[in-house]
Amino acid sequence: MAQNYDYDLVVIGSGPGGYVAAIRASQLGLKAAIIEKDKPGGVCLNIGCIPSKALIHQAEVYSHIDELSSLGVTVDTKGFDYSKVFKKSRVAAEKLSKGVQFLLKKNGVEFISGHGTIVSQHEVSIDDEKKVSGKFLLVATGSRPKEIPGFEFDEKQVISSTGALMLEKLPSKMIILGAGYIGMEFAHIMNSFGVDVTVVEMLDQILPLSDAEAVDVLYKQFKKRGIKMLTGTKASGLTKNQKGVKLTVESPDGKKEELTGDILMVAVGRSPNTEDVGLDKVGVKTERGFVTVGDYYQTSVPGIYAIGDVTPSPLLAHVASKEGEIAVEHMAGKNPEKKLSPDLIPAAIYTEPQLASIGPTEEELKKQGQSYKKATFPYRGAGKSVAVGQPEGMVKILYREDTHEILAAHVAGANATELIHELLLAKRTELLPEDIAETVHAHPTLSEAVMEAARAAEGWAIHV
Amino acid sequence: MAEKILMTALSPTMEEGTIVAWKKKEGDNVDAGDVLCEVETDKATMDYEATQEGALLKILKPEGSSSRVGETIGIIGEEGEDIAGLLKEAEKESESGGRGEEEKQSAGEAPSAPPAPETAQGTDRSAAAPEAAKTAGDAPQPGAVRGGGAARGASGIVKASPLARKLADMKGIDLQAVTGTGPDGRVVKRDVEEFSPAAAASAGAAPVAQAMQDETIPVSSRRAVIARRLAESKFSAPHYYLKSSVDMRQVISARELLNKSLPKKASFNAFLMKFAAEAIKRHPVVNSSWQGESIRQFGSIDIGLAVDAGAGLITPVVKNCGNRGVVDIDRELGELIEKARNNALKPEEYTGATFTISNLGSFGVEEFTAIINPPGSAILAVGQTKKTPVVDGDELEIVPVMKMTLSCDHRVIDGAAGARFLSELRDMMENPARVLF
Numbered sequence: 085m086a087q088n089y090d091y092d093l094v095v096i097g098s099g100p101g102g103y104v105a106a107i108r109a110s111q112l113g114l115k116a117a118i119i120e121k122d123k124p125g126g127v128c129l130n131i132g133c134i135p136s137k138a139l140i141h142q143a144e145v146y147s148h149i150d151e152l153s154s155l156g157v158t159v160d161t162k163g164f165d166y167s168k169v170f171k172k173s174r175v176a177a178e179k180l181s182k183g184v185q186f187l188l189k190k191n192g193v194e195f196i197s198g199h200g201t202i203v204s205q206h207e208v209s210i211d212d213e214k215k216v217s218g219k220f221l222l223v224a225t226g227s228r229p230k231e232i233p234g235f236e237f238d239e240k241q242v243i244s245s246t247g248a249l250m251l252e253k254l255p256s257k258m259i260i261l262g263a264g265y266i267g268m269e270f271a272h273i274m275n276s277f278g279v280d281v282t283v284v285e286m287l288d289q290i291l292p293l294s295d296a297e298a299v300d301v302l303y304k305q306f307k308k309r310g311i312k313m314l315t316g317t318k319a320s321g322l323t324k325n326q327k328g329v330k331l332t333v334e335s336p337d338g339k340k341e342e343l344t345g346d347i348l349m350v351a352v353g354r355s356p357n358t359e360d361v362g363l364d365k366v367g368v369k370t371e372r373g374f375v376t377v378g379d380y381y382q383t384s385v386p387g388i389y390a391i392g393d394v395t396p397s398p399l400l401a402h403v404a405s406k407e408g409e410i411a412v413e414h415m416a417g418k419n420p421e422k423k424l425s426p427d428l429i430p431a432a433i434y435t436e437p438q439l440a441s442i443g444p445t446e447e448e449l450k451k452q453g454q455s456y457k458k459a460t461f462p463y464r465g466a467g468k469s470v471a472v473g474q475p476e477g478m479v480k481i482l483y484r485e486d487t488h489e490i491l492a493a494h495v496a497g498a499n500a501t502e503l504i505h506e507l508l509l510a511k512r513t514e515l516l517p518e519d520i521a522e523t524v525h526a527h528p529t530l531s532e533a534v535m536e537a538a539r540a541a542e543g544w545a546i547h548v
Numbered sequence: 549m550a551e552k553i554l555m556t557a558l559s560p561t562m563e564e565g566t567i568v569a570w571k572k573k574e575g576d577n578v579d580a581g582d583v584l585c586e587v588e589t590d591k592a593t594m595d596y597e598a599t600q601e602g603a604l605l606k607i608l609k610p611e612g613s614s615s616r617v618g619e620t621i622g623i624i625g626e627e628g629e630d631i632a633g634l635l636k637e638a639e640k641e642s643e644s645g646g647r648g649e650e651e652k653q654s655a656g657e658a659p660s661a662p663p664a665p666e667t668a669q670g671t672d673r674s675a676a677a678p679e680a681a682k683t684a685g686d687a688p689q690p691g692a693v694r695g696g697g698a699a700r701g702a703s704g705i706v707k708a709s710p711l712a713r714k715l716a717d718m719k720g721i722d723l724q725a726v727t728g729t730g731p732d733g734r735v736v737k738r739d740v741e742e743f744s745p746a747a748a749a750s751a752g753a754a755p756v757a758q759a760m761q762d763e764t765i766p767v768s769s770r771r772a773v774i775a776r777r778l779a780e781s782k783f784s785a786p787h788y789y790l791k792s793s794v795d796m797r798q799v800i801s802a803r804e805l806l807n808k809s810l811p812k813k814a815s816f817n818a819f820l821m822k823f824a825a826e827a828i829k830r831h832p833v834v835n836s837s838w839q840g841e842s843i844r845q846f847g848s849i850d851i852g853l854a855v856d857a858g859a860g861l862i863t864p865v866v867k868n869c870g871n872r873g874v875v876d877i878d879r880e881l882g883e884l885i886e887k888a889r890n891n892a893l894k895p896e897e898y899t900g901a902t903f904t905i906s907n908l909g910s911f912g913v914e915e916f917t918a919i920i921n922p923p924g925s926a927i928l929a930v931g932q933t934k935k936t937p938v939v940d941g942d943e944l945e946i947v948p949v950m951k952m953t954l955s956c957d958h959r960v961i962d963g964a965a966g967a968r969f970l971s972e973l974r975d976m977m978e979n980p981a982r983v984l985f
Binding site for chain 2: 513519
């Protein structure tokens with residue numbers, strides 16, 4: 085097959101899936117190009133993880149001003165200007181987006197600006213103007229906020245996460261529809277800056293995909309902070325006027341109520357960007373909008389791969405990156421490990437307190453009929469949490485009764501998103517709770533709570 | 549002051565030894581250098597010489613029992629001394645599968661320090677001694693890594709995740725028998741879950757007499773090592789095979805000629821080794837070893853010959869064959885084989901072959917393929933020399949022909965390199981004068 089292509093690999097989309105894949109390809113000696121219609125770095129860097137974390141950090145700095153007053157320091161917040169917060173988040177995003185551009189260049193990946201559409205098994209057209217060909221094509225076009233009829237985004241009064249990240253002025257009253265992690269992270273940000281926040285969730289738990297017991301830790305703190313959370317509540321109508329928005333909601337007992345606010349944020353999930361990519365033209369199979377992929381992320385068309393949010397795996401940046409690596413290694417004839425196991429993907433929610441998990445929730449284990457045991461340890465038992473004034477939290481390990489294999493772990497509390505990795509490494513390498521239990525942890529650290537939870541699984545937690 | 553007598557590594561690969569016979573009884577006086585007991589190691593039965601002086605106060609491991617390296621096998625001291633404390637320690641240590649501090653000391657301080665135990669895969673001769681010594685001094689042996697109870701230590705040095713170990717324990721599966729598919733061959737949960745012991749061979753439906761009962765034959769430590777080493781080689785080294793037939797007329801007459809002038813005839817195997825060494829000199833890539841990140845090309849041509857020593861295979865090694873004559877090689881080979889048959893080979897005499905020859909011609913085997921003997925990367929399997937009709941031009945001739953098969957580790961030796969070596973070897977045997985080239 086002596087066919088000549090412009091590139092070995094053409095990647096469509098330069099988010100954390102696409103750009104990592106392109107760089108990995110170049111490391112493996114493949115000539116790669118990457119097509120991006122917006123800015124390098126995709127949603128994650130530009131209108132997702134990164135700017136939101138910049139906002140969260142500043143929100144936390146701002147909300148902890150109170151701590152200073154207990155030291156007799158009064159901070160004059162008169163000069164507070166949210167547009168500065170916004171600008172800082174943009175600086176972070178731009179810095180990293182440039183960083184991606186630099187990395188691509190350094191690795192010899194060609195960056196092509198424009199909208200890429202697959203026109204044949206080996207060809208992508210760019211803005212319908214020119215075509216590039218590749219031995220392999222990789223679809224990494226990601227996802228966008230899900231829009232629901234009746235609540236369409238105008239990005240002024242009815243905003244998506246993108247609109248929320250682009251706010252230059254704080255609203256005084258905000259309604260958030262959807263209490264998933266995006267909704268709750270913004271509830272956390274806005275509440276920290278003093279915005280009156282109401283979250284409306286149709287299911288009967290905020291963060292409905294997370295472990296109920298762990299979520300309860302967060303729920304109590306959110307409530308204490310004055311975030312209003314209406315669970316089991318349906319939004320049934322929306323009216324907009326110059327003054328703001330009016331949302332009609334229906335509580336579990338059928339009672340209707342009207343909520344008013346300056347703006348409504350709709351955060352009810354994300355939709356894969358699989359429409360404008362030309363997938364149907366070449367016969368790439370999709371299911372409910374998501375691309376069907378094999379063990380190494382091959383689509384139904386030979387030579388075309390798909391990774392990240394366009395596939396049915398969890399919509400997370402770190403998942404997309406890993407999938408990109410696996411797909412490219414497979415193209416290069418390496419023997420990568422197969423598809424990621426969902427139980428080994430950490431989920432992190434950056435509220436305060438934080439929530440981080442691996443594996444199924446306790447409710448899911450019950451549903452699966454899996455026999456399990458549970459060990460929990462409260463943050464309070466680790467001296468450090470008290471010393472730093474964040475004693476609310478817990479580490480929960482779900483393990484098999486017979487072998488003590490770690491099935492899942494949920495950490496709620498300060499730094500949970502960092503603490504989870506010890507448990508994740510243990511699970512992936514098949515360490516047992518006793519291995520963590522017997523490992524000396526530095527004192528005082530929050531990690532001691534992980535050790536103590538593991539000891540609890542072995543029946544000998546000390547500080548409880 | 550009473551002291552523990554520890555099982556020490558009597559050979560570089562020894563992980564466990566079986567006490568065949570105690571040469572001293574409890575109460576006997578022992579001088580340093582006295583033989584305390586005989587220990588069957590992985591490859592040979594060896595004398596365990598005392599490094600301490602005193603009275604043998606207690607024998608903890610009876611004849612026939614096996615102990616891991618570092619385990620206490622007895623206690624030595626002054627007569628009448630109180631050894632209750634030491635006994636308790638020893639008991640604890642065997643419970644925890646233990647190799648504790650004491651072992652490190654024994655490996656580091658014993659005056660007549662026996663070759664320190666090799667690391668799990670350590671087969672590289674040149675590095676073995678210093679590295680193993682370092683291992684013994686700095687870190688607990690692989691088997692001791694987990695402090696988690698006898699159940700864990702019992703599986704020896706098999707690389708396995710803690711969960712796989714626990715699962716294997718619960719199911720009564722010997723981890724040694726499980727092939728690991730995790731990182732670097734680690735045994736992981738799914739390996740244990742998917743493991744099924746080979747179905748016991750059915751005796752078939754013999755109508756005449758009832759089949760005999762299945763029999764479980766305990767595996768000697770030598771058998772266990774052979775099994776592990778060869779499996780490791782076959783599963784990790786990608787083998788490929790090259791076959792060639794050799795016209796043996798010239799070798800036979802050369803050997804006859806030479807032997808006429810010798811008081812003792814040189815064996816055919818010695819000739820084979822000499823020819824192989826000469827061919828290796830011209831193709832040194834064959835004399836190399838895969839080291840994971842690099843390839844080690846050995847400076848010395850040390851050729852092992854697979855020998856059937858009754859209780860199992862052993863491969864005595866004749867060192868530096870490249871620079872020795874066939875008579876010299878034959879003399880040493882004879883001595884080594886004699887020792888092998890008496891189970892008296894020293895570890896350094898049967899490990900570290902850079903190239904190996906296996907000759908099954910005497911069994912009437914025409915040709916076969918052999919498994920590479922690490923650290924080498926190639927093994928030559930030699931069949932019988934048999935009169936064969938050979939077409940020479942338009943004539944049919946009857947020629948003594950020997951078939952030989954070279955197994956190569958493809959990671960080190962590519963096909964063409966192996967083929968060049970093999971054809972050189974064949975050409976030399978067909979025309980021994982080539983050795984002069």
